[in-house]
Amino acid sequence: MAPTVIVWFRRDLRLSDHPALAQAVAEQAQIVPLFIFDPYLLQHPETGSGRVQFLLDCLDSLQKNLDYLGSTLVRRYGDQRQVLAQVAAEFKADAVYWNDDSERLWRTETDCSVTDSLKNLGVRVQVFRSEALLPAGGKQTYALKTFTPQWYQFLSEPVAPRPQILPPVAVKGMDELRSLQDLDLPKSDQRIPTAGEREAHRLLSEFIHHKAPDYLKSLSVATQASQKTSRLSPHLKFGTMSARTIYQQVRQYRPAATKWEKRNLDGFISRLFWRDHFAQKLRNLPRCETESYLEAFDQVSWSQNEDHYQAWCEGKTGYPLVDAAMRCLNATGWIPFRLRALCATFLCIDLFLPWQWGANHYMNKLIDADVAIDHWQWQSHAGVSNRGRSWFRVYNPNKGISKIDPQGSFIHQWVPELADIPVAGFSTPQLYGRDYYQPLVEHDEARRQALAVLEPIKRQQKRKKKSAA
């Protein structure tokens, strides 16, 4: 008799290149596709309604694709251990299959206890590799020498086949769980991007065929980056497309590309690599979810100025580029890399606030928020993660305008108070009779004061590294 297998969807909301699903199909199993809303993640302080709305939209799209193949998606709410035990009993499941993924230390810990409790119930568990991540195993698993070759090797392996047909699922009393209200979450007023597998494929094709030639040169320009980067980040977050599919489609196109396009495509792939590398690092250093990699920086007397923090969150710092970026983030759930970086150094250096505060707001507002990328990037921009580097990267929020928003159109769009002021007037809007926010701090002086505290710690860390070598 065919076994009954629960395929547990997590951050892999797709049917293509889904190794756990493909294996269940290959075994001709009775398949129960399951998604669990866990209150731990939903109520986490870093969870925002906008991202959950995107998740719900991805689930609706997955549901449609499953329906089309004759199956359906079982949605449940509750503690993963309890829900899996209940669903296994309800469907008399022989096994639960899932793809390994990374999501906080909590994920690693619950995966272990879920596995133990299912095994105790006599339910077989099989975990599949769908990302180029290695089990935690110390520094050698994230050292570039080891991680890089295995990353390329994994991404070159054949993708798992997409099922053509699936067996029906007899679901009784299925929970609705289709809206933020059903999940007891507040409404989101963000603009939510289109979700689902089909959209991810459209974005990738658009990137390869139309955007790639301008990719690298657009990264630093606010209005161009939003048009010329792939915009795949929320899809990678929830796995509507695998990194392996992206890599292979880019590789397939590469021979036909011009030299210039190749440079751009390689730049894009290198960013995918860093995404996975951050995940591998966090898997090995889970304390860095909340603490600085260089612990000495957590002993610094960072400012605790709540008013400054609030002004930064709301885009009212008096620095037009920071304010435009923060307002764009709050409204759309996305800003390009350079603006994420500039606003991060503004928070950590100019306002001298702990990076964790800034990361918390980004995680709440970004639709693509991914704890591994986000928290490593925050640490890197706060300068608290790299022992070898003695300097701090600090952006000048006014001088930066000439590179990041040379025409001023991004600022004009997001800071209507300054709508008809020329670029040259952004740093002195008061001279144009505008009642704009006074700068919270004076950049050069704030930078000097912050570095006076931080640089000696960095030098000490560097010396420590040298003497340990």
Ligand SMILES: Cc1cc2nc3c(=O)[nH]c(=O)nc-3n(C[C@H](O)[C@H](O)[C@H](O)COP(=O)(O)OP(=O)(O)OC[C@H]3O[C@@H](n4cnc5c(N)ncnc54)[C@H](O)[C@@H]3O)c2cc1C
């Ligand atoms: C402080 C800070 C916080 C960030 N937080 C996040 C986050 O929570 N989630 C997130 O996906 N990205 C984050 N980034 C990285 C980057 O800004 C976004 O990945 C990128 O802007 C997403 O747009 P895209 O998909 O069009 O990117 P593309 O340039 O088209 O890149 C393709 C994919 O590569 C990965 N990627 C791109 N840039 C980076 C990078 N610098 N580091 C690691 N991976 C990268 C992403 O998965 C992205 O979707 C952060 C950057 C900074 C400076």
